[in-house]
Amino acid sequence: MGQGTGSNIDVERLRRHHRQMWRIRAFEEQALRGLDEKVVLGAIHPSIGQEGVAAGVCASLAREDILLSTHRGHGHTLAKGADPLAMMRELLGREDGNCGGKGGSMHIADFSVGMLGANGVVAANIVIAAGAAHAVKLRRERRVVCCIFGDGAVNRGPFLEGLNWAAVFRLPLLFVCEDNGFAATTRTAAMTGGDGPAARARAIGIPAAEVDGNDVLAVESTASELLAAVRAGEGPRFLCARTYRLTGHTGADPATYRSKAEVEARWKEDPIARLAAQLRLADVAEADLAADAEAAVAEMRLAYEAAVATPYPAAARAYADVQDVGDPRAEAF
């Protein structure tokens, strides 16, 4: 694992990562433009700078594998195979969004590709993922579950409960801590005791690895190794991928709690730029790299334009999918 070099890496594999990471970035940038244009209605949590984790982890998952994500889940959802048009419609609150306009960015989900949902509550997805993996084990299925959460989640109770649960039941579950250094707008280190997420996992008896999350190849190869153990029935594994959130916490957060110099320095570690440098070393033409970016930007612009042209859901849909038993309309008036 680790840094690939031009001589021995599969260039096509790198190109796939390059395209995927650009798709994620272009989606986020388009969504931010939508926020500026007041078409994206609610809060969004961009993952710009963290694309290496989404692309690297999801490249190791099969379609039938299950993924659970966080409030910062656009990248994971796209990388798991969701349709960007349905996602963009969801961010715009339109008909035919993944969730019919009922969830928005923070509840983005596409069960058809095994993406069981982003979650608006930090760490809540960890215990749900434990249950999904529990069902996989009970049903003797071969697939695995992957749960991505942020470093802020390690200070919530469900982190302890979910990791312990996965350990004692030896569940087919890969935990991925996407460690971007911030818990909302507070530096996580200032609010966290001990030696960090991987140390906590090891204390519960879950083998853990740490990786440079901005090195997509390292993420992919480490995740693949851990997933091989998970697939072999050896129980849960834990991956801590260190990265950096290049934007604010939400699309509206100017992130004044960190210096311009800090962010500029971090842009030098941009996972897409780092991968492009590797591709150049592998003699991929500049025009090809530019074409990857342009194709991603065009794809997301088209998705956005189509979403803008889609109507809002009919008001009557507010009463659908509440529950089978009882009529929600009967109590409304």
Place this chain on the structure above:
Amino acid sequence: MARLSYLDAGRLALAEEMRLDPAVWAVGEDLGRGGVFGQYKGLAEEFGPERISDAPISEACILGAAVGAAMMGTRPVVEMRFSDFALCAVDELVNQAAKARYMFGGQSRVPMVVREPIGLWRSSAAQHSQSLEAWYAHIPGLVVVCPSTPADNKGLLKSAIRCDDPVVYMEHKSLWPLQDEVPDDPEFTVPLGHARVAREGTDLTIVSWSQQLHIGAQAAARLAEGGISVELIDLRTLWPWDKTAVLASVRKTGRLMVAHEAVSVAGFGAEIAATVAERLHGGLRAPVRRLGAPRIPVSYAPTLENEVRVTAERIAAVVREMVQAGPEQSLGSGSGPSPGPGSDPSHTK
């Protein structure tokens, strides 16, 4: 028919559903050794430790795992031991289980049963005695069930397990030993959302549920000796609640009392009282009354604990006030009922 306890009726319901459907499984603390009250006794032997699964003391994970497992095609029954402990898992129940189907636009359902034993249980004090059913009735997406008899504990638990919605299933700890006839038929179920007329009457309707229903029945029997005919309705399901049955009864009797063990303030009795007031105002022969616990935590010492009990004596006294003080017939009078001496809704003894 067989004579079974409320506890054994629930145990039989789970066993029957597990035999019928391999997707049903149960998980919670102490289940392997039969559950804290014995509700799971013998089930691990029949179904094995995977389907009757022990769990760490991790309420949030027990409930959250049930959400994930339900989304993946199984039908978990989770045991919270005491409804008070389920408060450690309110996010998982309220923000996750209740919302998942809706906020994901119907991509998934969450068929799960959350067993939360409720209620007063001698000298168990403030953290093992609560009745919080109204909290969950307030949450869109949840079904709330409060069985009061052995037959209902079998039939309603089976319906809850077969339901595709998350169901908060609240058995009353004081009812565990209650014995009664229970149908043997594995296909016997009690539909969710249908009240039961536990006693027919003409002068006044008492709506109640769970353990309080039996106290209402004692009061009704005593009142019958004095010539007051009480219709007693066992609501059975708080969400959805059987408005049709309650309104039909109050149309007949013209008087409504709701009696529940839970705190009166913002209890589910308020919802029933408000609905009856909205729909039947002109037809009421007395102001609607609610009897519930005062807004104090439950105590340990019997003299203090008894202060929260809604006794048969108190129910009977308030019923007498309502029947004697209200106008004999106000239908069509165009004016509201005149407040009688019994109209003070505070907890006067």
